[in-house]
Amino acid sequence: MKRLNGRIALVTGAGGGIGRAIAMALAVEGATVHVTDVDADTANGVAGEIIAAGGQARPDRLDVTDPAAVLAIFAQLKDMHGRLDILVNNAGLNVRADFRHMTDDDWKTIRETNLDSVVRLSRDGFDLLRVSGHGVILNLASIMAERGMRQLTGYSATKGAIAALTRGMAVEYAGFGIRVNYLAPGFVETALTERVLRNPSINQALIDQTPMRRFGTPEDIAKAAVFLASDDAAFITGTGLTVDGGMSASL
């Protein structure tokens, strides 16, 4: 029995990395997945992969920093399905700069992409999620929400705010049948981390700090996402699930 049969899902930033893996895993469990990304080609590619594997998907270009585009995608979902069951706020990025050199534009880019987008989609998607009766919002935070690392200061601030937002939204939305949680991945091999993990000394230091002695895969995160999106997590809201091979538990 598939856990997400008949559910309608929207995943942002699903053209690669963790978002791609989440979109594919939701589809394997029976969800119809709206695969969205600022890069239309990658969104098309992932939706094509899902359909080729026998799943249901539809690609759409969506820049999460564009308020009109966000409203347009929800209007489209309303026309197509009349509701939304699962919203995965996954799109995110970092602009690498030491904090003292971070420009206003750097900060604006990080904040608008990682944080303002979660505010906007979770607010503007509310009406459709409420119709679901078992709506789920899943936000991608990070273990960096609770730690510091050079050139990740602005990024960490957005992830900490996502954890706080998640709690507040969960309290308000519970009365409307909508659960809100976040995932806190450790270091996962994707385009986002490629440059850092390619540096042999940083790579080794991070592995040494991880009790399970490996980086995460996008599929590790996707399995946790499916759990939180499914009715198996029916009594879980306002919290975060850390998926980091023990890194944040370790000194």
Ligand SMILES: NC(=O)c1ccc[n+]([C@@H]2O[C@H](COP(=O)([O-])OP(=O)(O)OC[C@H]3O[C@@H](n4cnc5c(N)ncnc54)[C@H](O)[C@@H]3O)[C@@H](O)[C@H]2O)c1
């Ligand atoms: N990789 C990790 O180690 C790690 C750890 C913790 C949290 N995360 C979080 O997981 C999420 C996914 O990260 P990833 O590692 O897969 O990154 P990634 O760079 O591999 O993929 C991010 C995707 O988001 C898309 N995107 C960027 N800006 C966008 C925008 N304005 N609108 C729509 N889409 C946009 C990109 O095109 C890309 O497909 C992010 O929120 C990230 O912060 C990642």
